[in-house]
Amino acid sequence: MKRHRNEKANKHHFWNKSVILFSLASLLWFIFRTGTKPTRVVYPCQRVALANSSMLLGLSIPLSMGIAVAKTKRFLSTNGMTLALLLSLVATVVTSEQFWTNSQPVVAVNPNQELHLTLEPRNATAFPASDIFTLHGRAYAHISELVNFMGLHGWLFYKSDTTGPNRGPDGLIAYDDVVLIKINDQWGFRGQTNTDLLKELIQAIVDHPDGFVGEVVVADNGQTSGNMNWAFNNAEDASQSTQDVVSMFNGTFKVSTFLWRFIGRNPMNRVYEYSTGDMNNGYVYNSTVDAETGIRVSYPKFQTQYGTYISFKHGIWNGTEYEERLKVINMPVLKTHSSQGVTACYKHYMGVLSEERSGGFSNGHYSIVNGGMGTMLVETRYPALNIIDAIWVNANPPPSGMCGPYTPYNYATRVNVLMAGIDPIALDYWAAKHVLIQTANLIGYNDTQIYEINPDEPASNFGIRLNRTKNEILRSGYNVTSDENHMNIYVYPLPTHDIAITHIATSKTIIGEGYPLNINVTVENQGDYGEDFDLTIYANTTAIYTENITLPSVYIRFTTTTFSWNTAGFLKGNYNLTAVATVVPNETDFDDNTLTCGIVKVTIQGDVDGNFYVDISDATQIGLYWLQLSPPAPANTDINGDGIIDISDATLVGFNWLKDP
Numbered sequence: 001m002k003r004h005r006n007e008k009a010n011k012h013h014f015w016n017k018s019v020i021l022f023s024l025a026s027l028l029w030f031i032f033r034t035g036t037k038p039t040r041v042v043y044p045c046q047r048v049a050l051a052n053s054s055m056l057l058g059l060s061i062p063l064s065m066g067i068a069v070a071k072t073k074r075f076l077s078t079n080g081m082t083l084a085l086l087l088s089l090v091a092t093v094v095t096s097e098q099f100w101t102n103s104q105p106v107v108a109v110n111p112n113q114e115l116h117l118t119l120e121p122r123n124a125t126a127f128p129a130s131d132i133f134t135l136h137g138r139a140y141a142h143i144s145e146l147v148n149f150m151g152l153h154g155w156l157f158y159k160s161d162t163t164g165p166n167r168g169p170d171g172l173i174a175y176d177d178v179v180l181i182k183i184n185d186q187w188g189f190r191g192q193t194n195t196d197l198l199k200e201l202i203q204a205i206v207d208h209p210d211g212f213v214g215e216v217v218v219a220d221n222g223q224t225s226g227n228m229n230w231a232f233n234n235a236e237d238a239s240q241s242t243q244d245v246v247s248m249f250n251g252t253f254k255v256s257t258f259l260w261r262f263i264g265r266n267p268m269n270r271v272y273e274y275s276t277g278d279m280n281n282g283y284v285y286n287s288t289v290d291a292e293t294g295i296r297v298s299y300p301k302f303q304t305q306y307g308t309y310i311s312f313k314h315g316i317w318n319g320t321e322y323e324e325r326l327k328v329i330n331m332p333v334l335k336t337h338s339s340q341g342v343t344a345c346y347k348h349y350m351g352v353l354s355e356e357r358s359g360g361f362s363n364g365h366y367s368i369v370n371g372g373m374g375t376m377l378v379e380t381r382y383p384a385l386n387i388i389d390a391i392w393v394n395a396n397p398p399p400s401g402m403c404g405p406y407t408p409y410n411y412a413t414r415v416n417v418l419m420a421g422i423d424p425i426a427l428d429y430w431a432a433k434h435v436l437i438q439t440a441n442l443i444g445y446n447d448t449q450i451y452e453i454n455p456d457e458p459a460s461n462f463g464i465r466l467n468r469t470k471n472e473i474l475r476s477g478y479n480v481t482s483d484e485n486h487m488n489i490y491v492y493p494l495p496t497h498d499i500a501i502t503h504i505a506t507s508k509t510i511i512g513e514g515y516p517l518n519i520n521v522t523v524e525n526q527g528d529y530g531e532d533f534d535l536t537i538y539a540n541t542t543a544i545y546t547e548n549i550t551l552p553s554v555y556i557r558f559t560t561t562t563f564s565w566n567t568a569g570f571l572k573g574n575y576n577l578t579a580v581a582t583v584v585p586n587e588t589d590f591d592d593n594t595l596t597c598g599i600v601k602v603t604i605q606g607d608v609d610g611n612f613y614v615d616i617s618d619a620t621q622i623g624l625y626w627l628q629l630s631p632p633a634p635a636n637t638d639i640n641g642d643g644i645i646d647i648s649d650a651t652l653v654g655f656n657w658l659k660d661p
Contacts, residue, residue, distance in 0.1 A: 111396055111443045114414040115554050118528045119434060121491040128479050130423035131155065131488045132430050140492060141391060141418040143200035149492050150420065160210050167209050172384055173327060175210040178217065178308060178316055180328045182383075184351060185220045185242055185259070188230035190392045190412035191405055192242075193333050195235040197389050197418070199245045201331065206253045214325070215254040217304055218246055221261050221351040223358045228257045232409075234333065234392060256305045263302060264354030270361065271301055274309055274317040283354040284313070285361040286379075293472055295372035298354045298362040299380040312352065313380045330383035330424070334431050335394035335404035336440075340368065341452045341462025342432045343405055345386045345424035346469045349376040369465055374472030377424065382478065386424050388431050390417035395439035397453045398461070413439050425470045425480035426487050429455045432462060442554050455482060495528035499551070499581045500592035501535075502558070506577060509598070510636045512605035512652070513572055516564040519597075521579045524558035525551035527587070534582045537563060539575040539600075549581075567602050572612060574599045606656040608636055614656045622650050 119136055133150050135141045147157045151166035159171035173179060181201060183193035198218065206212045220226055229243040242257060249255040263269050264283045271282030281302040289296055299312040309317035315326040332348035340347055350368065353376060354360030364372060377383075392412040396402035402411045417435050421427045432455050440450045452461045466482060473480045481487065500523070507518035525531055530552045537545040545563045578596040587593075606614040608621045621637050625645045630638035639649040 111394075111402065111413050112410045113443070114416075115439060115442055116528070116557070117415050117417065117435060117438050117442075118495060118553055119417070119491050120489070120495060122484070122487070122489045124486055124488045126483070126485040128481075129486050129488050130421060130426040130479065130481050131490065132419060132421045132423075132426055134417065134419050134489065134491045136415070136417045136491070137493065138416050141416045143197060143204050143387075143418075145492070146387070146418055146420055147204055149490065153490055157204065158208055158210070160208075162209070164209065173205055173208065174325070175208045175212055175214065177214045177325050177327050178310065179205050179214065180217045180219055180310070180312075180326060182328060182330050182348065182352065183218055183220050183242065184331075184333050184348065185228055185230070186222045186226050186351065187406055188227070188232050188234075189406075189408045190234050190394065191333065191335065191407040192230065192234045193331050194389045194391050195233050195240050195242055195245050197387075197391065198242065198331070199240075199248065201329070201387070202245065202249060202255060206249065206255075212253060215256075215304065215306060215308055216249070217256055217258055217308075217310065218242060219258045219260060219300075221264060221300075221353070221355070222259055223261060223351070223355055224265075226259050226261050226351075228259055234389075238409075254304075254306045254308075258300075258302055258304065260300045260302070260352075260354075261358065263300065264298070264361070265359040267359075267361070269354075273301065273311060273314065275314075275322070279303075279309070283361055284311070285354070290367075290372070290375045290379075292475065293367050293370040293372040293375045293468070295364065295367035295370075295375045296362050297375060297379050298360065299352060299376075300354075326381065327384040328381050330386045332386075332388060333393075334388050334390040334436060335407055336397050336400075336436065336453055337404050337461075338398050339461065340465060341398065341460055342428065342436060342455075342466075344388055344428040344431055345383075346373045346377065346428060346466075349373045349380075352376060352380060369468070371465070371468030371470075371472035373465075374469035374476075377469075378473055378476035378478060383422075383424065386421055386427050388419040388427055390415055390419060390431065390435050393417075393436060393439055395436050395443060395445075397440055397445055397450045399452075400445075400449075413443055415439055423480045425466065425473065425482055428466060429482040430484070430487065430489065496526075496589075497529055497531065497584050497587040498525070498527035498589050498592075499531055499533055499584055499587065500524050500526050500589075501579050501581055501595040502592075503560075504577065504579045504595050504597040506597060506600055507641075508600070508635045510601045510603060510607065510610040511567055512607065512639055513570065513602050514568045514605065515639075515641060516566050517600065519545075519563045519565055519577060520560055521563070521595075522558055522560045523549060523551070523579075523581055525553060526557075526589075526592075527553065527584075529553050531584045533584050535561060536580050536582075537565075538578045538580065539565065539570065570602050572602050572604065574601055576600075604656050604659060606639060606653040608639065608653075610636070614653055614659060619650075619653050622653055 119134055135145050147166050156166055156168045156171035158167035159174040160167040185192050202216055205216055229241045232238050233241050246255050246257050263281045269282035270285050271280045272278040283298045284301050285298040301311045303309050314322040316323040330345055330348055332344050334344050337343040350364050353362040353364050355362055355364050357365055392414050394404040394407040394411055395413055419427060419431055432453055436453055437450050451457055454460050455463055455466055457463045470480055470482055502524050503522035505520050511517045523535060532550045535547050535549050536543050544565050547561055576596055577600055581593045583590055583593060601610045603612050606618060608618040625633040625637045627646055629644055633645055637645050639652050
């Protein structure tokens, strides 16, 4: 009996050693064949070797443990054998390729960069239509440019009895209005509304042509973490907080902040409207559940630091009645959201209500999937204007671990886009489809990975919420749309086709006939579309080089071509070297498609000073830089181009001494 057990143990021992040896052999083969080229990992033989080594090495561990334990009498029970089998199964699973593939988080190639997006204008083909104003580029994505651009299309920013640029009786902001700017200050870093844009917006308001005597309130709920004075902010100067911006206007204008979370997190802060005699700060709460969306609506009512009584729903309380001087500008930052897909205009009203998850009254997070933010928009106060901050965006789609709403600096991508309009649904649809998804694709996500942020996917997280929010707003009589046929998209500046040659240089300006001359040419795509074109280099009128070049409109928008011109067979003389890029279709800026670098002299070998004669002046130059490297020594003194001025260059001078060209 004992002999039988020993033979059985020896068999197990031999089998286990074989597994380990086979696994090690597979691993060594994998390392040897991969070498210094990681791309070989995808070869079929490499994948098999890696799978064998990982699975079998992993399997050998519990088997070894099982054999060791089996030597004890206690483990010779059925339960012990079952445990060994389970350990083997777990090892097989966790070392499998499928397990690790499914466990890997979705990540982008590189989100933290600056991109140039291609944004196309379009005219509505069906009516009624919603207008969207889009500016892009560092020079144009500013509030002052937005005000002017909207004015060009009949949307006047200033309400005034006089007419002029951006003002008129039908304008948006009157000189005595109270303007409530709803921002996102729940998050710091890139998760908050850009404070540079906030500063520009406040400046535009107080620059009212009739003289601004109203008030500006910058507000947010912030839920449990809102802060108007973050240490790290979304701005060129990261230390510039919302409160810092507001303080810049204090003493000259009535500009203040209000963080609603301090009046909305305690059920004791439930208040009633001013018209009932209740003058306390707090939240007005409707305990009746909305029949369509299931939300319990709530909204803030508060007194500003300048003594103004504001009801978010009814307006400005003057002591006897409400005045319609309250204008809400909804100013979210565009980003992905782990559960909602996208956060932009309609989702931004989550920062208006008092959320029960934060100790408040409303069930916003529960009802948003049913269109609850649509109910908030139409039953509290509809924005006079929506402005989407897309200077920096978080385009990492869920389930990526880098998706929003939390957005540290290295999760964000700079795209320099600013969008505005009255229709929050149209804005959210267009911003997600043409800004967020385009950015996600460019930083490395494929079409499958962007599913949850795609507004055209009705079952996606964003698609469901967008459509239900739209339907709720439509039921209330507002004109909103998610159909691009019902949208006028105004884009500034207009997308262009533009190729430019920005640099041309030669390794020498004087070259001995028969020696090669290196020519560097840099071409840049300064337009908004990927382009395919020909680059030709001319020596006077003779084409000496032609190359077909393809340049994208994003990432690396330029390329430098290096060409070696063989001067053999060219007559000695002066040559103008010119680079010419063919005009691409619809290109209108032709002047920068051609660039000349100046005169290059093809001369007798040994001529250093370019007078087409070899004499003492050339020998003097060789002697002056004797045994020096070029560079730093002048390239023209290195006659044969070997990088040093030495006997070979002196020999050429001597060989052609005093010869005519």
